Amino acid sequence: MTRTVYYTATSLDGFIATTDHSLDWLLSRDTDSAGPMGYDGFITGIGALAMGATTYLWVREHDPDWLPEKPAWVFTHRDLTPPPGADLRFTAEDPSRVHAAMVEAAAGRDVWVVGGGDLAGQFADRGLLDEVVVAIAPVTLGAGAPLLPRRVELALQEVVRNGDLACARYTVQRPPSPA
Numbered sequence: 001m002t003r004t005v006y007y008t009a010t011s012l013d014g015f016i017a018t019t020d021h022s023l024d025w026l027l028s029r030d031t032d033s034a035g036p037m038g039y040d041g042f043i044t045g046i047g048a049l050a051m052g053a054t055t056y057l058w059v060r061e062h063d064p065d066w067l068p069e070k071p072a073w074v075f076t077h078r079d080l081t082p083p084p085g086a087d088l089r090f091t092a093e094d095p096s097r098v099h100a101a102m103v104e105a106a107a108g109r110d111v112w113v114v115g116g117g118d119l120a121g122q123f124a125d126r127g128l129l130d131e132v133v134v135a136i137a138p139v140t141l142g143a144g145a146p147l148l149p150r151r152v153e154l155a156l157q158e159v160v161r162n163g164d165l166a167c168a169r170y171t172v173q174r175p176p177s178p179a
């Protein structure tokens, strides 16, 4: 069954980028993408992904040749043009509707919410977020783009070390449905 997973790296104090959208605090760390909870194993289980406009534009700026490996949805109110050949669409539809399309495209694989944190929160608000997987870098930033600016109850399922990072997988706890 498809799970919707927010998989990201964070500072110890809960920021996924600095205030000026730098990832220098993360990209300088020793990590193994083929190691425990690493990207290589994660992406093989993913069938579709979603991200917000800031994340998309950051990736395009830093890696202009980047194309998503899976069908991708980018949330924005701006009139952006997808790169040629990309299986990518821009949307301002409600995340519930986009989620249904993503699950269909994923064909049994999982859905990756890349970020940012508020977009992950919008999926959580709708009861559509199943897991949060974080790789915690050994740094505090004091300010920046927040990891998940909501109250979301989680249950810890797994903890491993990957190089400099402490990686943890949580399932989202949903309130019991009314009888």
Ligand SMILES: NC(=O)c1ccc[n+]([C@@H]2O[C@H](COP(=O)([O-])OP(=O)(O)OC[C@H]3O[C@@H](n4cnc5c(N)ncnc54)[C@H](OP(=O)(O)O)[C@@H]3O)[C@@H](O)[C@H]2O)c1
Pocket: 008, 009, 010, 015, 016, 017, 021, 022, 023, 026, 051, 052, 053, 054, 055, 056, 058, 059, 075, 076, 077, 078, 091, 092, 093, 095, 114, 115, 116, 117, 118, 119, 122, 145, 146
């Ligand atoms: N540490 C990591 O592993 C990691 C992972 C992911 C991202 N990041 C970084 O974290 C930062 C995240 O930036 P951010 O907090 O600004 O979040 P973001 O989700 O990347 O971008 C926010 C933008 O997404 C659009 N958006 C969000 N929800 C929408 C909706 N329901 N409908 C339509 N548009 C919607 C809006 O764009 P418009 O203004 O166009 O409407 C909004 O301004 C970036 O610097 C990114 O590079 C880090």
